[in-house]
Amino acid sequence: MNAVQVIAVAGGRGGCGKTNVAVNLALALAALGRQTMILDADLTLANAHLLLGLVAKRTIADVLCGTCSVEQAMLTHKRKNVRLLPGASGDLSMANLSVAQQAGLIHAVSEISESLDVLIIDTAAGISETTLKFVQASRQILVVITDEPASIKGAYILIKLLSRNYGVTHFHIVTNMTRSLHEGRALFARLVQITDRFLSVVLDYLGDLPFDEKVRSAAQKYQCVFEAYPKSNCAITYQKLAQKIDRWPLPAYPRAHLEFFGDRLLTAPLEQLAS
16 A cells, blocks of 8 residues: 555634635645545534535544444545545534544544545644644644734644644644735744744745635635636645645655554565665
8 A cells, every 4th residue: 555645734723724725735636646535624613525515424423433434434526536534513522532532533544445645634723632633643734824913823832732742843834815925924934933932843834825815705606716716826826835745755654653544654665664
């Protein structure tokens, strides 16, 4: 089985456009020919299926209850190489998963037999233990920020907790809804100034997503901007970001802690593991 690029899309607070980023990036990577899966890890207010125009009849809650498998709960987008495992909505029992449930979900997703190149995890807003565990179980972490004090503060707190409590030291940053390239870079610089002062982490600036009214127009049509308005500034930017992500190296060896698709790396050649 091939190695899978696992990307957690996170944000310290709601309203930063995290779900839009996760779903549009999945479509953009699929357009490059990648077999892509979205895990909607917002377990109480899931909405990724709405942006894809899909109806979720089964969700992660059903998987955890044992009433269906991950494959049975997954939905396929009209772009056949994009699949979604829907999160739950309105189920308070999903608000705080136990450690066993967290591990069970990670194992269940990792055991799917279908061909897969990229897993994008749309995490819930905030800093719940479940969100932090899913982020730690991902190889690449993409933090979405906007030009609001609450967004910067939330992103810093998220990065601090992941760094100090979970040993995560490398983060990719995307600035969203920016009015200019300068604004995006200035926003990134503000965050770096704070993290450099208090934390031992590395932040990588992946890029900025421009403010675009077509994002809202697409959502009102139950679509993503990437498919509804493929020639818009935002859709073109998603193409460029996907091309950058597609060049990221794949994981070559398993880590000490639980992670998505970690077992696939155990079958790698011994010389690859030793490198």
